[in-house]
Amino acid sequence: MLKKINYGDKEAFAKVLEDRNVSVDPKITMTVLEILQKVKEEKDDALSFYTSKFDGVVIEDILVTQEEMDKAMSLVDDEFISILEDAKRNIELYHKKQLKEGYEIVEADDVYLGQRVLPLQRVGIYVPGGSAAYPSTVLMDVIPAKIANVDEIIMVTPPQKDGSVNPFILASAKVAGVDKIYKVGGAQAIGALAYGTQTIPKVDKVVGPGNVYVAEAKKLVYGQVDIDMIAGPSEILVIADKDANPSFVAADLMSQAEHDTMASSILVTTSEQLVEEVEKELEKQIQELSRTSIMEQSFANYGYVIVASTIEEAIEISNEIAPEHLELMVKNPKDYLPLVRNAGSVFLGYYTCESIGDYFGGTNHVLPTNGTARFYSPLGVDSFMKKSSYLHWSKEALQKEGAKIIRFAKQEGLDAHANAVRVRI
């Protein structure tokens, strides 16, 4: 099911990297530009138009009401609410450590300077609602924003055919602490968050995964608002030694392949025998699961096995691929962690399947994909904060150092800058 290549075959390996560089069809960019322009000009009317066109439903009031929230809570079982709360606790515990403080430096002559770390005022969270509903993503997006102390968290998500929102999404939003929820999705929702409409207020940052229209819209509004990252189809790279259990390896490869036909699952191993055993396990387990066709297509598109000569070499390969998720199914996995340079999130040991991180372990599951783990970080508290600097100089300090500043300004030909110092001293 997986295409087998050797790391030594540089051409074949280059193709693995190339395959991930899916460029966006210009037609999609044109469609999204058109949607964004219409939202900018026609605001709420454009939202109604596109919701009816793409989601097949006409909605009078897109703001989710208290009544709708109460109904959703009554539809969700207590066990699930309690699981959401347990997951929330783990996610909070992990993310609280990310809170950063500002600093101040005090010098002679009443000179002081510092950096303040401030929460964003209003953020927009996109929660996908097309082919699958992910209450877990609501927790992953919202909890770090709450910890950062963002003033207002607004969520947008496409309505279902009957005009409602999946109750598990609403329950998750309630547990996480979202302030307002609007029933609108796709590029039009991103446009609404970026430009504001009569109903949806303009935000400072848009975060959250979505399909290609959502991702393209985020790219296009960047600058008008900040965005988190472009999170594409899921990826998993498993590094397994000869002692790894083939049944576990196969199960984990399938766990991400089931997300999307464009998801990528790669096994890098030092054991030829494991390759054969994993193949057998894949054939067996895939028949026992439900999203068989998606997994098969995903393996056909981006499923690879790469044989490496050592675990160190396997990590070198992984660093080149820079996967969203990396599993180290090897003996003494922590010994290898320092060698990992590029990976969104690393799962250590035979029993740490990636699904733990998707739902419950505490680390964030909104992660850089498509090789961008080389420079992007997981979504976190930092994503919802910004910095601002400040400086104070006294008359004495300016008298001492002012001449240097005047000279600097003159060097740049900026006389008015120099003058601002001169008039004070």
Ligand SMILES: NC(=O)c1ccc[n+]([C@@H]2O[C@H](COP(=O)([O-])OP(=O)(O)OC[C@H]3O[C@@H](n4cnc5c(N)ncnc54)[C@H](O)[C@@H]3O)[C@@H](O)[C@H]2O)c1
């Ligand atoms: N990385 C992560 O953490 C993570 C988590 C959850 C989901 N995801 C990904 O998010 C994506 C969700 O996609 P989805 O489609 O299910 O939901 P979605 O909410 O992203 O997209 C649905 C919206 O797309 C718009 N749309 C659909 N067809 C269109 C068209 N022809 N032209 C213009 N707009 C159109 C509609 O407005 C619709 O409301 C998947 O790729 C999934 O793998 C990633």
Ligand SMILES: N[C@H](CO)Cc1c[nH]c[nH+]1
């Ligand atoms: N693995 C996905 C991110 O790549 C997130 C997710 C949500 N639910 C299950 N998994």
Ligand SMILES: [Zn+2]
């Ligand atoms: Zn997942």
